[in-house]
Amino acid sequence: MEDGKVRVRFAPSPTGMLHLGGARTALFNYLFARYQGGDLVLRVDDTDRERSTRGFEAAQLEDLEWLGLGFDEGPYRQSERGDVYDAAVEKLAEAGLVYRAEDEAGRRALYFRPREREGSYRDALRGEIPFSRVEDFVLVKSDGTPAYNFAAVADDAEMGITHVLRGEEHLSNTARQVLLYRALGEGEPEFLHLGLILAPDGAKLSKRHGARSVAEHRREGYLPGAIIEHLATLGWSHPAGREEFDGLEELAQEWDPSRLGASPAIFDPDRLLQRNARRIRALPAGDLLRRLEPFLDEPPPEGRELLAVEAIKEEMRVLSDAPRLVREITDPVDPRTFARELTEASVGVYARAEEVLEGRRIEGWRMPAESSGSCAPGRRGGDEDPRPLASPAARADGVPQRAADALPLRRARGRESRERIKRAREARLGHERADTGHPERAAGRGGGERQRGPLRLRADRVQPHPHR
Ligand SMILES: Nc1ncnc2c1ncn2[C@@H]1O[C@H](COP(=O)(O)OP(=O)(O)OP(=O)(O)O)[C@@H](O)[C@H]1O
Secondary structure, three states, X not given: OOOOOOEEEEOOOOOXXXXXXHHHHHHHHHHHHHHHOOEEEXXXXXXXXXXXXXXXXXXXXXXXXHXXXXXXXXXXXXXXXXXXXXXXXXXXXXXXXXEEEEOOOOXXXXXXXXXXXXXXXXXXXXXXXXEOOOOOEEEEOXXXXXXXXXXXXXXXXXXXXXXEEEEHHHHHHHHHHHHHXXXXXXXXOEEEEEOOEEOOOOOEOOHHHOOOEHHHHHHHOOOHHHHHHHHHOOOEOOOOOOOOOOOHHHHHHHOOHHHEOOOOEXXXXXXHHHHHHHXXXXXXXXXXXXXXXXXXXXXXOOOOHHHHHHHHHOOOOOHXXXXXXXXXXXXXXXXXXXXXHOXXXXXXXXXXXXXXHOOOOEOOEOOHHHHOHHXXXXXXXXXXXXXXXXXXXXXXXXXXXXXXXXXXXXXXXXXXXHHHHHHHHHHHHHHHHHHHOOHHHXXXXXXOOOOXXXXXXXXXXXOOOXXX
């Protein structure tokens, strides 16, 4: 232990999965250590023999690692530090401050009798906290395990912890703990009791109350960066109001403990979801594809993986949305879907789609040339001659031959309709020319046309062309 070096610890109990409240405490300890150029120690507070398991411990460590919250020392386990507690009991016994008595269940336990029963301690976020009427309390339980307050103090003192950052539910424990520090002749660390993170219903996020775990978020396809960024904003604020950071590294550069707050913060799952969606959208397609691999039940279309990722990225909020979205763009297109989405204003767009998709195969939808002589590709007119929509001719299976046939719209027939389509197309093409400044591309005559707007996704949804 280096003299004068800041040392903080994160001390979870392995009695359940790591949830976002615990993770936020781990994050702030991590950031505090980074800010001070100090060390973060990980200590597993597993004195509760009945509820602690190695499985929960391993899962919590895995989640911390996934979040990128590395530690400098540990993990230490309280269950393996009996010598430290024995030495502390001895010291208190020499001072005449311990005695054996029956606990509430009638079993023999070791008690601490504090020298003083009132006083105060300083909390860096809350100022001086007075306490009074502290009663004798258990140091070592009847089964030989150290009680929480005693183990925490003996460990923090032995580990040279200089700052204790933890949730404010520990405020009442801290009064007992400072009496122990004083009785042991140890200097007290500086305390920072962080405001709690509450569920939307106002209850403390806690393992006992079934808070959603970090692992569940991971399985659902949240990005660790989104969780870190979100947790950072709960109980801390950036001087310039920033709420988005490139990653833990950038956050650590910007973080400063003077902006920590003592008020509770409500965890809003929707905001986390939005953040996640935004970060997914910002990922380069290759990176996103790699992250999606564990979530996909079948690979995206071969050779078009990145295209597929680009096509679904906008609609993805969590990575586990991917299989459904990939299916949506690769499954055969049901023309009824087109029909449902089309409105009267789409008539011009539809006519344009017909041109673009001509010659390509869409499963479940025959091109007009195959279904009706009236719209043979050979008859395709130029820009000035959009074809009228074909007459409604339902197939035997009830699926209309053309999506437009299912339109709940006035049929686009007759001169008036043709004129309307023509005007709509001209307006759109003119708009496109103005946009691109490239008449050929704008008119859709360029080689591998890439359509914009609503058509783009449709064109992507087409099965790969056999001649490509
Ligand atoms: N909702 C929360 N808000 C802020 N900090 C929290 C929250 N829940 C836990 N912490 C902090 O995280 C650290 C680890 O907590 P711990 O492992 O005891 O989780 P817990 O959910 O409080 O457990 P339990 O449900 O058993 O009470 C402690 O410092 C604790 O103060």
